[in-house]
Amino acid sequence: MKLNINNFLYKPLIGLSLIIVLCASGVQIVSAASSSLGSSGKDTVTNSTSQTTAGNDVDWVVSYNNSSSGPANTVIDNTIAPGSTYKPNSVQLPPGWATSFSDDNGGSYGTTDTGSDTTDLKFTNPVVGNPSNGTSELVSQPLVSAAQSGTGEDAYKPIPFGGQIYGLIHHSGVGANEIVCSNKDGTDCNGYPASLEVSGQTDFYTSINPLHYVDQSNKRLFFAVQRDVGYGIACWDFQTSQLCAGNEYTELSASGTVLGTGQPSRLLGVIPVGSCLYAWDVDLVMYAFDPISFSTTCGGFNSYDLASTYSLPVYVPGQHNSSTSNYGPVASGEVIDNKIYFPINYAFNADINFFCGGSPTNYCYSSRLICFDPTDAIGDCEGGWTSPSLGGANLNSRLVTGIFKDINNSNNPCVFAINPLSSFSTATGCYDKTTGVADTVPTNLVANVVNNARTVNGEGGVYLMASYEEISTTNSSGDTISIFPFTKFGAFGNSITGGAGCYNWNIADECTGWGSNSDGETNWTSVNSGDTRDYGYAIDETGCLLGLGDSGWLWSFNTDDGSLPCQRTISVATLNPQAYYCSGSGSVSGWNQVETSNTNFADFDEILVTIKDTNGDVIPGYDGVDILPSSGILDISGIPYSGDTQDISVEVILIALNGDPWTGSNNPIITTTFFGDDAQICFQTVPQDNCDIPSIINGASSTTTQIDDGSVDTQVSNVSMGLILGNGTVCGAQTSQPNNGDTTTLASNNNPLADTGSPYSLFYMVGAGFILLAIIGILRRIQQ
Numbered sequence: 001m002k003l004n005i006n007n008f009l010y011k012p013l014i015g016l017s018l019i020i021v022l023c024a025s026g027v028q029i030v031s032a033a034s035s036s037l038g039s040s041g042k043d044t045v046t047n048s049t050s051q052t053t054a055g056n057d058v059d060w061v062v063s064y065n066n067s068s069s070g071p072a073n074t075v076i077d078n079t080i081a082p083g084s085t086y087k088p089n090s091v092q093l094p095p096g097w098a099t100s101f102s103d104d105n106g107g108s109y110g111t112t113d114t115g116s117d118t119t120d121l122k123f124t125n126p127v128v129g130n131p132s133n134g135t136s137e138l139v140s141q142p143l144v145s146a147a148q149s150g151t152g153e154d155a156y157k158p159i160p161f162g163g164q165i166y167g168l169i170h171h172s173g174v175g176a177n178e179i180v181c182s183n184k185d186g187t188d189c190n191g192y193p194a195s196l197e198v199s200g201q202t203d204f205y206t207s208i209n210p211l212h213y214v215d216q217s218n219k220r221l222f223f224a225v226q227r228d229v230g231y232g233i234a235c236w237d238f239q240t241s242q243l244c245a246g247n248e249y250t251e252l253s254a255s256g257t258v259l260g261t262g263q264p265s266r267l268l269g270v271i272p273v274g275s276c277l278y279a280w281d282v283d284l285v286m287y288a289f290d291p292i293s294f295s296t297t298c299g300g301f302n303s304y305d306l307a308s309t310y311s312l313p314v315y316v317p318g319q320h321n322s323s324t325s326n327y328g329p330v331a332s333g334e335v336i337d338n339k340i341y342f343p344i345n346y347a348f349n350a351d352i353n354f355f356c357g358g359s360p361t362n363y364c365y366s367s368r369l370i371c372f373d374p375t376d377a378i379g380d381c382e383g384g385w386t387s388p389s390l391g392g393a394n395l396n397s398r399l400v401t402g403i404f405k406d407i408n409n410s411n412n413p414c415v416f417a418i419n420p421l422s423s424f425s426t427a428t429g430c431y432d433k434t435t436g437v438a439d440t441v442p443t444n445l446v447a448n449v450v451n452n453a454r455t456v457n458g459e460g461g462v463y464l465m466a467s468y469e470e471i472s473t474t475n476s477s478g479d480t481i482s483i484f485p486f487t488k489f490g491a492f493g494n495s496i497t498g499g500a501g502c503y504n505w506n507i508a509d510e511c512t513g514w515g516s517n518s519d520g521e522t523n524w525t526s527v528n529s530g531d532t533r534d535y536g537y538a539i540d541e542t543g544c545l546l547g548l549g550d551s552g553w554l555w556s557f558n559t560d561d562g563s564l565p566c567q568r569t570i571s572v573a574t575l576n577p578q579a580y581y582c583s584g585s586g587s588v589s590g591w592n593q594v595e596t597s598n599t600n601f602a603d604f605d606e607i608l609v610t611i612k613d614t615n616g617d618v619i620p621g622y623d624g625v626d627i628l629p630s631s632g633i634l635d636i637s638g639i640p641y642s643g644d645t646q647d648i649s650v651e652v653i654l655i656a657l658n659g660d661p662w663t664g665s666n667n668p669i670i671t672t673t674f675f676g677d678d679a680q681i682c683f684q685t686v687p688q689d690n691c692d693i694p695s696i697i698n699g700a701s702s703t704t705t706q707i708d709d710g711s712v713d714t715q716v717s718n719v720s721m722g723l724i725l726g727n728g729t730v731c732g733a734q735t736s737q738p739n740n741g742d743t744t745t746l747a748s749n750n751n752p753l754a755d756t757g758s759p760y761s762l763f764y765m766v767g768a769g770f771i772l773l774a775i776i777g778i779l780r781r782i783q784q
Contacts, residue, residue, distance in 0.1 A: 033072060035704040037715035038063040038678065040583075041696070051722040051730075052696060054689035057087060058721065060698050061583045063678040066128045068706045068713070070597050071136050071669050076123040077106070078700045081685055083693035083723070086118035090684035092582035096135055097125045097681065123681050127669060127707070133580055134592070134673030135573045139654060141662035142544055142569045143184045143556035153180050153193055156210050157469050157536030158546035158554065159221065161238055164189050165540070167548050168210040168223055171263055175202045178225075179236060182554055185662070191241045196225070196234060198248045203228040205258055207265035209332050209468070213272045215291055220244060222291055224279045226265035230254045233270060233279065233289050247294045252279070252287045252303075259317045263328030266317070271333050271340050273374050274299065278340060282315040282329055283307060286340075286372055286379055304379035306370060310387045313346070319361045320349045332468060334403045334413055336433055339381055340372040341413040343390060343400035366390060367400050369413065369431060386436040390417055390429060402467045406430050407480060407505045412439050416450075416467040418489075426450050426465040443508040449520060452510065453486050453501035456521040457530070464489035469536030471545060475560050479506040483562075485534030487550060498532035498549050499523045502562060515562040522562045527555045542570040543653070567605075567656040571670040574649045577641070582682035590641045592673040594650055596632030598708050599668040603660045608653040609634050613644040624653075641674070669707070687723055694732025695720045 042059045043052040052058050058081075066072045080086045091099050091113075100109035103117040129136040140163045155167030167180045178196050181189035196204040205226040212223040221236040232251040235244035243249070256266045269279025270289065276298035277289040284307035290298040307314050320327035327349045333342035346365040356364035366389040371381035390400050399418050406412040414430035428446050430439045454463050465486050472482040481504050488497045501521045502511035510520025524532045524547070533550035540546055544556045544566035557564040577588040594609055601607075611622035619639060627634045639645050650672045654661075661668050687696050697720040704713045723731040 032069050032709050033704050033706040033711040033713035034067040034069075035072070035074070035702060035713050035715055036065045036067060036678065037076070037700060037702045037717045039698060039700050039717040039719040041698060041719055041721050043721070044684075049721070051724055052687055053724045054687050054726050057684045057686055058084070058696065059583065060683055060685065060719075062123070062681040062700050062717070064132055064681070064702060065678040066130050066132045066704055068130055068704060068711075070706055070708050071127050071129050071671060072707060073705045074125050074128045074132075074702060076681070076700060076702045078121040078123070078683075078698070079106070080119055080121070081687075081696045081698045083690075084685035084687045084696055085116045086121075087684040087686055088113055088115040088118075090682075091121065092682040093123065094132075094580040094582075094679040094681070095576075096127070097123055099123055121683065128704075129595070129669075129671035129673055131592070131673055131675075132679045133577065133588075133676050134671060135575060136669055136671040137571045137573055139569055139571045139652075139661075139668040139670055140542075141184050141659070141667075142542060142567055142656070143182075143540075143546065143554070143565060153177055154550055154552055155180050155535075155548050155554075157212075158538040158540075158548050159212060159214065160538055160540035160546060161214060161216075161221075162219070163541075165546060165554060166221070166238075167554070168206055168212055169193075170206055170210050170535075171208045171261070171265075172204070172206045173261065173264070174205065174228070178204060178206055179221075181241075189241075194241060196243060198243060203258075204234065204249075205264040207268050208263040208328065208330055209268060211269055211271055211333060213270050213277055213291065218292075220291070222270055222277060222289075224265065224267040224269045225249065226256075226258050226267060229257055231256055231265065231267040231281070233277070235291075235294070250289065250294050250296065252289070252296060253281065253285075256281070259326040259328040263330065265328055268329060268331055268342075269333070271335060271342075273335055273338055273340060276374065278372070278374065280306070280342065280372075282317060284312060284314055284344065284370070288374070299374055301374065301377070304372070304374075306372060306379050309378045309380050310370065312344070312368065312370075312387065313360075313362065313365060315344055315346065316362055319351050319363065321351055330399060330401070332401070332403050334405060336405055336411050336413060338374070339433075340374075341403060341433070342370055342372070343403060343415060344368050344370055345399055348399040367398055367417065369400075369403075369415065369436065371433075371436070381434075383434040384436075385434070388431050388436040388438065390415055399466070402470065402484075404470050404482065404484075405472075406439075406442055407472070407482070408442060408508060409439065414441065416465075416484075418464050418466050426454075426467070442503065442505075444510065445503055448510045449484065449501035449503050452517070452519065453484075453499050453521040454488065456499055456515070456517055457497070457523050459488075468534075471537040471539055473539055473545075473559055475504075475511075479504050481505065481511055481559070483537055483545065485537055485547065485549070487533045487535070497523070497530050498534040498551075499530075500534060500537075500547075500562065511562075513561055522557075524555060524557075524564070526564065528553045542566075542568050544568050567658070569654050569656070571652045571654070572649065573670070573672055574647070575672055575674065576647045577674050577676060580679040581677065582680050586677045586680055588641055588674055588676035590675045591636045591639045591645075591648070592675050593636055594627070594634040594652065595671045595673075596627065596652070596654075597669045597671065599632075599661045599666060601628060601632060603657055604628055604654060605657050606653070606655045607632055608655075610651045610653075611636065611639070612649045612651070614647045615644055616649075617644075619645060619648070636672075637675075689726050691723065691725065691729065691731035694723055696723055697721075 040061045044057040100122045101114040102109045102120040103114040106120040127136040153169045156170045159166040165182045172178045177193035179194045181192035219238040225234045237244045258264045266282045270277040280286045286304040288298040317326040345367045346362040350363035353361045368387045371385045372379045373381045400415045402416045412433045417427045467484045470484045484501045486499045502514040504511045515522030535549045538546045556566040558566045607628045608624045611619045652670045699718045701716045
């Protein structure tokens with residue numbers, strides 16, 4: 001490794017020369033980008049900042065501040081002091097910063113710590129606020145396109161995660177795609193759509209109702225899959241966009257072949273209760289699964305035989321051949337009071353048997369509602385649960401599609417069932433959650449939501465309605481609402497369109513002012529001409545609602561009125577000021593401000609700021625403060641830096657009027673800052689035990705690029721420490737006057753403007769030029 005110590009002398013001297021020339025010529029530097037960079041070193045054994053002993057650890061502290069007029073992209077390059085060795089894993093960074101390492105004198109960098117071979121460090125932060133004491137976040141855009149781009153696949157329910165929107169394709173076939181993903185700008189996520197594969201095997205099939213569970217902490221997605229033979233739980237890693245390494249697939253049953261193409265899977269689920277996941281099969285066996293340990297035993301149990309528990313027949317796929325051979329079960333589920341309620345559709349698409357009294361088939365049974373209690377040894381819901389009939393036997397097209405909670409009546413389970421033998425209508429029923437006895441249906445739900453949604457477009461004829469995965473949330477008035485997705489079928493059973501109905505539980509009626517009819521119901525005419533065939537809804541991290549359906553389109557809409565697209569997005573940041581210091585000497589004097597930048601405020605309707613303390617409680621006076629009238633700035637210096645407000649979390653909701661804030665290079669930035677010493681970066685080196693290089697010199701340089709105008713500011717900071725060998729020998733004469741903390745501005749690329757008003761400018765410039773030539777001559781002589 002070849003290192004030239006003269007490089008460390010050239011930089012400050014050349015910088016000084018430039019300053020002399022510029023000052024002499026009367027040049028004024030007009031700068032947007034501006035910053036400061038400082039360095040210091042300390043022997044960890046002697047605490048000396050001027051000398052260090054060979055073999056002792058040296059703490060290096062690089063301090064930085066962005067003083068530009070706006071957020072900046074910052075890169076700090078640091079060369080390991082010649083004659084020293086970098087101490088592995090010693091880098092400490094403020095929040096938002098990243099490190100890359102070089103072992104070839106800066107020729108190439110990687111994110112892996114290269115240990116004692118490290119020659120250079122690079123510290124980067126793409127968005128640094130002014131000042132650097134705080135956090136700056138690029139605000140993610142909402143799903144701004146009304147129709148978005150088609151997913152190209154028949155996905156079931158939106159799965160928002162990490163600023164992207166995923167979906168599980170239902171009743172997928174072997175070798176086909178199982179997972180889709182969309183960015184909020186309308187493009188497919190990198191690597192999607194994706195298919196499942198384990199060691200070259202691609203025999204994975206999803207169910208017709210692919211329920212799922214997202215492990216937010218470990219960034220995993222769990223769902224049920226069928227194999228050519230057997231079935232179990234698949235785990236998808238959001239971080240790698242692959243099946244979870246080492247736990248790709250957990251088998252629950254080694255037997256059971258794939259069913260028909262319409263519904264290939266014998267397994268349904270998964271549904272979380274407590275820390276366990278549960279999935280059930282056509283034999284009404286309920287399986288337990290631990291998503292942390294991947295064990296097939298969870299909560300003390302492995303599986304439950306619910307057919308035996310409730311004396312019910314199993315679902316026989318071979319008897320469901322009216323339209324598709326070996327048609328599997330269709331069912332959703334709902335967790336109520338830590339119990340799972342789910343339907344079993346015995347009669348749907350079943351063969352007709354006119355001799356039910358002799359050798360009964362599934363056709364002879366009505367669909368049933370099952371209650372499962374995971375804490376009971378046999379899964380029985382004690383209290384007299386009777387598994388109620390959902391519409392009577394011998395109805396070969398009776399199908400329970402969705403299950404939901406009656407929020408106004410003890411959260412009783414309710415179901416939607418389509419029944420073409422009864423005026424092509426949607427039957428709605430509710431049942432006592434303890435006994436299973438039929439109970440009242442929510443007031444006005446059927447008459448004013450279901451029926452009105454069926455004809456919201458003014459359709460003639462008779463339309464059949466199916467509803468699957470609804471979403472319940474709170475609107476801006478504080479009312480609890482549920483939005484039900486509907487797939488509409490024509491009089492001859494062909495699916496043709498979609499829509500939604502909104503029910504307000506506080507007023508027990510349809511949502512006032514909601515939807516395309518402003519009376520609680522909507523169609524999505526701007527999405528694929530209204531052909532959405534809605535399956536399920538979800539709510540993302542911003543509070544926007546998302547929809548997916550049989551036609552494969554993804555869209556967003558607003559909670560309050562059902563309008564689309566939803567232009568709402570959110571930025572959330574947690575600040576711990578002490579995390580910005582690593583030397584033990586950084587001090588904080590108070591909170592500063594929250595600021596929105598890099599955007600046109602005319603594109604927003606509101607920018608709402610809420611600040612919470614360390615307990616998660618809203619700080620009085622900082623709940624939903626609209627900072628749009630104050631040019632996107634909120635002064636938070638009135639919040640004490642003490643007690644429960646020594647750390648804070650800041651939530652900023654941006655409600656846009658259009659998609660312009662995210663067009664081109666635009667992207668709103670939210671910055672929250674505090675007053676205090678400059679943010680610090682720390683690392684350690686160990687000086688070698690020889691005097692070949694008598695002073696230990698650490699060299700750092702920073703490049704600050706202001707985001708909104710591209711202006712650049714460059715700073716250099718070199719700091720030296722005298723070296724003492726292990727035997728006590730003092731290396732070099734310069735150790736008596738060490739250069740500790742020498743910081744020099746190298747250059748500023750900001751189009752400097754010359755002041756030509758002085759008649760002496762030329763004289764000064766010529767004189768300064770001679771000075772510069774003299775300094776260059778001295779430097780050349782030093783090199784020789």
